[in-house]
Amino acid sequence: MIRATVIFLLVASALFHNAQAQQYHPSFRPDAMSDRPFGPPNEVLVLGTPHLSGLPNSFRPDMLEPVLTRLGTWHPSAIATENSSGLLCDAMRHQGESQASSVDHYCSDPTLAGKAAGLTVVAANAEADRTLAAWPATPTPAQRRRLALIFLAAGEPTSALVQWLRLPDAEQRADDGLTDELVTKLKVQATRKNESNLIGAKLAARLGLERVWSVDSQYFWDMPISEKAYAAALGKAWDNSATKARGIEETALYAQIGQPNGLLAVYRAFNAPSYAIQAYRSDWGAALKEPSPQGYGRHYVGYWETRNLRMVANIREVLTREPGTRMLAIVGASHKAYYEAYLDQMRDVNLINAEAVLR
Template structure:
């Protein structure tokens, strides 16, 4: 059965011709592999060709696929519903919080207070203090930005910023993660003070048979588009050691034809999954809800300083949804990433 979209809303912001006052908000969405899945031959320096190109775009904000400290704090208060998501996706700020005497909400308020009065040339001690507050706020990527902006000789323990916490920060500088090696490095090299955490894993669906659900989705994914997508990914992973091999992977993942292939292999296939429990449609409900909330978080960041140039680093599967939803917004100008990656 084909369900055609016969009704069209009369209000379509994307079709309007007026322009917001002042410089537009610009968003560059960079679909990324999850670096943790790359072969052991991957080295942190392989991100340099990518970083060099992104820095030249001169972003004024950077967003990453991480859950904010405030949302994780709220999820911890719903442990019966969110325990697994917290364990999987949330940073533990408790050690930093004990060191500084601030819980997550208080640390986030302290971050806002500090940045509102942030000097043009902060001292190393101020950066170390802000790094610690970011850790207590549940924002390790932003703490890493402060750490990276310190001269190497100033990256040391300082009062409540203990040797254990500084060791964790130093480990982040080479962690196999697009948040640490791309988003935080990009923010630091662009002269920014933080990374915006915009992921959302708060979706809680109706109770289901997890085993049957997983089997149904696996069957939906077993299709020609998935096989073609897997073969292409295998080729890209095999070429990671070549000069600009990682950059070539980013170029491929951000090519225009990737969106259609991803849809056909994943969410489009799931929508037609025929189980009586509608497992495929439930899965797509989760996926679309998550992406809508992620894009809402990006829109909130843009609203803090109209005229922002934001780079969003996100898993490549999210890129088509990010761009589709952002394109509907009157005060968002999408930028084509392909020329930036050349």
């Protein structure tokens, strides 16, 4: 009897301490602090966006005008886009085959521009920083064409497009190092169905900004897992009622984009608090409970959270360059909740309600 009692007490104690360990939260919570930074705070407006490449064929760039107008009235002083930076892509290329797929999918090829400028990616990024540090209030068209070339060589095509769009139509030509082939690429990019170009670059040019900031991170280790089994496990996890409801709502929204302010309605819906909860339940919340012995769902959630942490770290680094920055962070709507959750922990970042700006 005594032995049984001792065993029970030991088990109960272990369970109690295990529960305590699982419930532990740190006493220091940056988001709960009431102190304020010296000077104006950094402000970040996270715009959750559909990937424009996936919109119906009825989409036209002019449909974005109500969104651009409202974002412009907020007057961001910096814009971040969901692109991998030229420096990150250059590092990934040095990893060889392990990062080849990510490079192919997410990185621009700076080879032609690098040859035209006589600069490596690293050197071109340094040259862009030096150029902007001494940038005149009224640069000449030749200076803008040269900076566009430097940004292309740096692996920053969206910033190159900003310089191109800031040129008068008559000055958008091959000159100052820009070749005919590079000019053709810029012209194609200006009309490509992509939010970095049609919102990020266009709005930056309209507001008089000189560049955008690439903050995505597609650098990940190769996981020794079966891609087929991984995809099948996640597909099963995502086959749930929240995913079905999300699909029905998005289909209905997309069917209305041809109507007045139809695309604005999409942006309002994608930036509503209810979207974040539904996206979590249909996607990462479901993946966490995926029961495969290999932990495929948890591999996926780890990838997703790591990527978002790195993206937000890149945003925080940009804000540090000029305290008091008003940043518009344009990102796929599924990232928005993670962006805001991580940014909200930072003492020197004030979040702006995108819903209010889009009204």
